[in-house]
Amino acid sequence: HQKGIVRRDGELQWTIGALGSRLAKVNQHVSLVGPGGSAQVNGVMFTEGRQHLSYNTHQHHCAPYCQSDLLYKSALQDRSRTVWRGMIKVDPDAQKTDGYQRNDALMLSRDARADAIPGLEIEADDVRCTHGSTTGKVDEELIFYAQSRGFTRKEATRMIVSGFFQQIFDRITIESVRDALGQAILRRVREYV
Numbered sequence: 001h002q003k004g005i006v007r008r009d010g011e012l013q014w015t016i017g018a019l020g021s022r023l024a025k026v027n028q029h030v031s032l033v034g035p036g037g038s039a040q041v042n043g044v045m046f047t048e049g050r051q052h053l054s055y056n057t058h059q060h061h062c063a064p065y066c067q068s069d070l071l072y073k074s075a076l077q078d079r080s081r082t083v084w085r086g087m088i089k090v091d092p093d094a095q096k097t098d099g100y101q102r103n104d105a106l107m108l109s110r111d112a113r114a115d116a117i118p119g120l121e122i123e124a125d126d127v128r129c130t131h132g133s134t135t136g137k138v139d140e141e142l143i144f145y146a147q148s149r150g151f152t153r154k155e156a157t158r159m160i161v162s163g164f165f166q167q168i169f170d171r172i173t174i175e176s177v178r179d180a181l182g183q184a185i186l187r188r189v190r191e192y193v
Helices: 140-148 153-171 175-188
Strands: 002-006 011-018 023-032 038-047 052-061 067-076 081-090 097-107 113-122 127-137
Touching (some): 002 038, 011 052, 038 153, 052 097, 067 113, 067 153, 081 097, 081 127, 140 153
Parallel strands (some): 002 023, 011 038, 023 052
């Protein structure tokens, strides 16, 4: 269980890197309890083998004029699996809320599985809340294009995976964290099948 509390005009940037456990069940909760608070949550998951990662995220807007922005991205190899359940909850007093959540999954094998369940529970009437999810595989045309420029299939796959995660990397303000996370992911990428 992980929890962050953001009070009046507070700011939180929270980055999660899920790479190593065989089985993980994580509940991540952000509460915006003071007016004007904001939270940015970044999640990177890279699974392989038979790893199973299950993440439940909860963005709880308790106060007015708050903003939350959650972006999770996962890449899956072998027979691994990810499950993401996201919820934006807006209390009746949390008018002028701006909530966003998104989960994207990149399938690097035919046997991998990614489940995404975004959700909204809104009890206020003056809010802007959106959610979404995508799941897809690497486009063979992208690999072909890179190979036609002299890259090997493995190098092409690494570039595509790195590009997939770039949106998250751009949001991480601490350079050492951004670089370490990027290198950890690239070390795990095998050839796309």
